[in-house]
Amino acid sequence: MPDLVPMPGLSDAEISRLAREIARDILPLEDILKTFKLTAEQFDAVVGTGFFQQRLAEEVQLWNASDAPSIAKRIEAKAATMVEDCLVEAYTLIHDKQQPMNAKVEMLKWAARMAGLGETKQQGAGEGIKITINVANKTLEFDKEKKSPVGVTDVVDLTPSNA
Secondary structure, eight states: OOSOOTTSSSSSHHHHHHHHHHHOOOOHHHHHHHHHTHHHHHHHHHHHHHHHHHHHHHHHHHTTTHHHHHHHHHHHHHHHHHHHHHHHHHHHHHOTTTTTTHHHHHHHHHHHHTTSOOOOOTTTTOSSEEEEEEEETEEEEEEEOOSSOOOOOEEEEEETTTT
């Protein structure tokens, strides 16, 4: 049975993250090795361990799952990686004195949204539920604050049709 102990110099969490990046196959291997500060020889040594092989097999199975939530998470992860790759360009544009101010402001707005700062709500989307009930000539409204991915507004008319 292969040794499942993490390789000296890399923690089990680092080996798990390395396996995850390899399984996702979003970034080129050279970039992954740079991120983990590994030479090709060190990488070959890690790949040969049972612990890495087990983690890689688990991550490949998770990443390649075909159920709807897994597909959504995979798309989200890939999109987040693309956004992260754009951050250097955003920083460069914001600090480029040759760029017009409106482009810089738009890039700052984008960066703020990505960081969860500033204007994050979209028109029609909120963090609550609003229920409006119409009964005869009376209107009752209930607002409930709730964290939800989208805001919901439904109008239900309970006025009898023969009134």
